[in-house]
Amino acid sequence: MSELVLERHFPAAPDRVFAFISKTEHLLKWWGPESMTVPEHDLAFDRLGPWFSVMVNAQGDRYKVSGQVTHVDAPHSVGFTWAWHDEDDVRGVESHVTIKLVPAQKGGTDFTLTHVDLPSDDVAANHQQGWTSSLRKLEALAI
Amino acid sequence: MNENNMPKLTDLFAALGDPVRFAITERLLRDGAQSAGDLRDVAEISAPAISRHLKVLRSAGVISQTIDKQRRIYAVNPASVGSIRAWIDSHEAFWASSLDRLATALQEDKPDE
Numbered sequence: 001m002s003e004l005v006l007e008r009h010f011p012a013a014p015d016r017v018f019a020f021i022s023k024t025e026h027l028l029k030w031w032g033p034e035s036m037t038v039p040e041h042d043l044a045f046d047r048l049g050p051w052f053s054v055m056v057n058a059q060g061d062r063y064k065v066s067g068q069v070t071h072v073d074a075p076h077s078v079g080f081t082w083a084w085h086d087e088d089d090v091r092g093v094e095s096h097v098t099i100k101l102v103p104a105q106k107g108g109t110d111f112t113l114t115h116v117d118l119p120s121d122d123v124a125a126n127h128q129q130g131w132t133s134s135l136r137k138l139e140a141l142a143i
Numbered sequence: 144m145n146e147n148n149m150p151k152l153t154d155l156f157a158a159l160g161d162p163v164r165f166a167i168t169e170r171l172l173r174d175g176a177q178s179a180g181d182l183r184d185v186a187e188i189s190a191p192a193i194s195r196h197l198k199v200l201r202s203a204g205v206i207s208q209t210i211d212k213q214r215r216i217y218a219v220n221p222a223s224v225g226s227i228r229a230w231i232d233s234h235e236a237f238w239a240s241s242l243d244r245l246a247t248a249l250q251e252d253k254p255d256e
Contacts, residue, residue, distance in 0.1 A: 006242060029248040030244035084233075111242075115238065
């Protein structure tokens with residue numbers, strides 16, 4: 001099971017940060033790398049149900065990603081599934097994203113994004129503990 | 144961002160989720176290609192059990208098998224580790240650049256707009 005964790009601190013209060021990670025008009029200000037546009041989307045994490053976005057780079061390459069919003073707990077956390085689509089619009093391996101907001105002791109918001117791969121069955125989940133560090137070790141050996 | 148010729152990630156993760164199979168893979172990465180006999184001491188299990196684990200790893204695309212003078216030699220399939228790394232890299236790149244932009248957008252935000 002592969003896991004990516006990104007932590008940030010923002011000076012803004014949790015309410016404000018939550019608006020930015022959940023509402024369409026705010027999401028579109030930051031969604032995707034700088035060089036990309038998002039011409040097609042149904043992008044909101046303030047309600048359950050399907051979402052998608054199509055990002056286009058300067059060369060005109062399209063990158064579509066889609067999923068389902070699985071939980072909304074304002075202003076604490078949101079969760080949604082995630083999968084890239086290939087050139088034929090076939091949806092690939094599904095993963096899951098969770099964003100958590102906690103009021104920081106010194107003011108502002110501590111932000112944690114976790115992106116984990118979902119295994120096809122419970123075999124990998126049974127051995128989830130320690131998986132990430134093991135994976136890093138494997139990668140280091142493979143270089 | 145999908146590589147169709149790469150082993151399926153879900154198969155890789157399922158195969159590597161077993162401690163013995165993970166140990167076999169780690170050994171092959173560290174010490175290079177080995178025969179089933181060489182891998183005997185990876186875990187305290189029988190030779191047939193090792194063979195079964197090797198079969199699972201092969202069908203998931205984690206390792207490949209070649210025949211050398213009637214011996215079966217196993218090695219890690221580079222594409223398997225590559226696809227795991229590609230998964231992490233593609234998402235890390237997306238989120239890292241997006242969160243930089245989120246920080247900027249929050250900075251430029253006027254709370255009473």
